Amino acid sequence: MADNPQRTIAAARPLSPHLTIYRWPMTMATSILHRITGVGLAVGAIVLAWWLVSISNGPEGWQSFHAVSDTPIGLLVLFGLTWALVYHFLNGVRHLAWDLGYGFPKQTAERNSVVILALSVVLAIAIFALAWTGNGGYLQ
Amino acid sequence: MTTAKTPLHKVEGTGSSHSGTGHFWHQRVSAVALIPLSLWFLYAMLGLAGTSEVSALQYLAHPWNALLMGAFVLFSLYHAYLGLQVVIDDYIHTAGMKILLLLVRLLAVLLVGGVSLFAIIRIAAL
Numbered sequence: 001m002a003d004n005p006q007r008t009i010a011a012a013r014p015l016s017p018h019l020t021i022y023r024w025p026m027t028m029a030t031s032i033l034h035r036i037t038g039v040g041l042a043v044g045a046i047v048l049a050w051w052l053v054s055i056s057n058g059p060e061g062w063q064s065f066h067a068v069s070d071t072p073i074g075l076l077v078l079f080g081l082t083w084a085l086v087y088h089f090l091n092g093v094r095h096l097a098w099d100l101g102y103g104f105p106k107q108t109a110e111r112n113s114v115v116i117l118a119l120s121v122v123l124a125i126a127i128f129a130l131a132w133t134g135n136g137g138y139l140q
Numbered sequence: 141m142t143t144a145k146t147p148l149h150k151v152e153g154t155g156s157s158h159s160g161t162g163h164f165w166h167q168r169v170s171a172v173a174l175i176p177l178s179l180w181f182l183y184a185m186l187g188l189a190g191t192s193e194v195s196a197l198q199y200l201a202h203p204w205n206a207l208l209m210g211a212f213v214l215f216s217l218y219h220a221y222l223g224l225q226v227v228i229d230d231y232i233h234t235a236g237m238k239i240l241l242l243l244v245r246l247l248a249v250l251l252v253g254g255v256s257l258f259a260i261i262r263i264a265a266l
Contacts, residue, residue, distance in 0.1 A: 038220070038227075041216070049259070053259045062193030086182075092174075095171070099168060127182065130186060131190060134190065136186040136187060137187065139187030139195060
């Protein structure tokens, strides 16, 4: 019942080239990235839950989190999540604008795809640079 | 006009998906709610970067911040719950695997949400 009855037939048929042959438009790349960062952020919710639990466990809990998050791999994951949040945020706002009917012309969508991609990287680096140079931590 | 729809079905206006545009709409509403919540979250994370657990405890123990963190967790997970369904719908084509993954997604979201909220309440009560 669960098997797709078309599967065996479909496998034998030639498939017209699509993903592998055409140059990716920017809108396609940003759309795929929106999905990837979304799934990444869903996994990131586990990190946030762990962080909250570690705080609720007092000093030892806090240290157990930082023993992992302060390693190069831990920082890389945190940077990746920061970028994913910034990117998904910016592109998500564009999706809401699209839902309201704005920004559909091809050139406009291609152009602000580049802007969103570049801005997300710049902002993610800026956030980490602020924390690194001691400009974070203002909630002492 | 001839139609196969029952009067009840016509009134509900939900079509063959039985939920109409509910999924789409909830995705957008949670997205809009997450605009200010994400900005607050980034502000709070940067503000707590490089501080001690005492700062994090005191900040999150404040009722407003506990509420904002709780709202951020809830809206994020609901948004993720809806988004992951679209991903599973798009890529998984066998009924059994689809049902399994949708259930795993539901339980994972409930677990992560429950643990997060419990921790937030525990911090606020400390």
